[in-house]
Amino acid sequence: MSSDIDIYTEHFGLRERPFNLVPDPAFLYWGPAHKRAYAILEYGIMTRAPITLLTGEVGAGKTTLLQHLLRSIREEVRVGLISNAHGNPNELLRWVLHALDQPSEADQSYIDLFSQFEAFLLEEYAAGRRVVLIFDEAQNLGRAALEELRMYTNINSGKDELLQLILVGQPELREIVRRPDMTQFAQRVASGFHLSAMTEEVVAKYIGHRVALAGGTEDLFSPGACRAIYEATGGVPRLVNQLCDLSLVYAFTSEDSLVTAATVQDVLGDGVFFGGGLSAEPLRVVNPDKRTSTTH
Structure with missing residues (x-):
């Protein structure tokens, strides 16, 4: 047993610290709120919802749920996780491509990057895979970036949408989405859940x-x-x-x-x-x- 956890573990007959501060899906407790929150995340993916929201106070367990979700994703779903993204539309698109393991050159224009992103979504669709982008700390994106993300969800192949978004953030994310000038975005939100204490x-x-x-x-x-x-x-x-x-x-x-x-x-x-x-x-x-x- 490593010295950094020996301070009390042996005294209480523990194998490890039960209350490590780093999010650990192995210790996830499925209380009523966490069960419902996770069900909404799964529902969003299974029903191909354009946008799913998950909000909660700092430390409510959102990141732990996300980590459990990432462990449970099936092979036919391609996931890109973006944390604390910021910047203009060009930079946001670079964050997205990076999360999906796609290259982006410094001299590429926004049009070139978007064309590359669209081609990638079509390729994944042709291979029978869906693409899900998860934005953690999404309250930091701001109105302009959220509107940019809404435009991404308009990419489709016939009647099938090629991209799903899961936005995870603090309570102010819901407040941003409910603003009168965010009506178009809100109409794309299929479901949302607030993770309470x-x-x-x-x-x-x-x-x-x-x-x-x-x-x-x-x-x-x-x-x-x-x-x-x-x-x-x-x-x-x-x-x-x-x-x-x-x-x-x-x-x-x-x-x-x-x-x-x-x-x-x-x-x-x-x-x-x-x-x-x-x-x-x-x-x-x-x-x-x-x-x-x-x-x-």
Whole structure:
């Protein structure tokens, strides 16, 4: 076992850290919201939807869902993943071609690049493959780039569309699409889903699920600890992971065999958990075992 995870794994009988902050599809917990979000992504691909939207707050689990989707894509679907694309239409098209492993020369004009892109889509269609472009952090594209993408979806062969788009981003992406001057774009959106934060019940199941996958027991975090973690994080998966990881470190340093509400309160009280800027208000944590509350 590598030294970077030995800080508490052996103490709790874990094979690995259950709350690694890097998105890992192997640890994906299928809560109700994530099941529905993934179903919408699959629905968009299977029905050849022109545009599918997936939005959610930072850390809601969108990227993890995307990674799972990419692992599950069948051979007849050619996927290009573009993250944080920006620039004018010429540069956007270069991002797209690069994601599809297609060359683009520095001196090529927009017309040349578009002709190359169109020819590629026709070739894939003739080979029995569909092309899906996935844009992560799509809220950064802006109105002009989104309109450019809408034009891409107009490329067709007879009645068959050659390109599908999946746009993933933060809540402001939905706000952009709903603007009055984006009506044409919105009409191409076949379906969309907003991935909300987890409920208190789901947070407890999520924590137990990840601990069990890492080789531990599901009751490593007490019910009081799970409630405290939910209240401090608002149920945002990335923040839950951060606070759980820190709580395991604190339980280890205290030589405790499990994480309790008091453990979580110690983490919060020492100010080592920043909460991703979740709230500027003091964090109020309830210990259900003692029926008391503590404000940090």
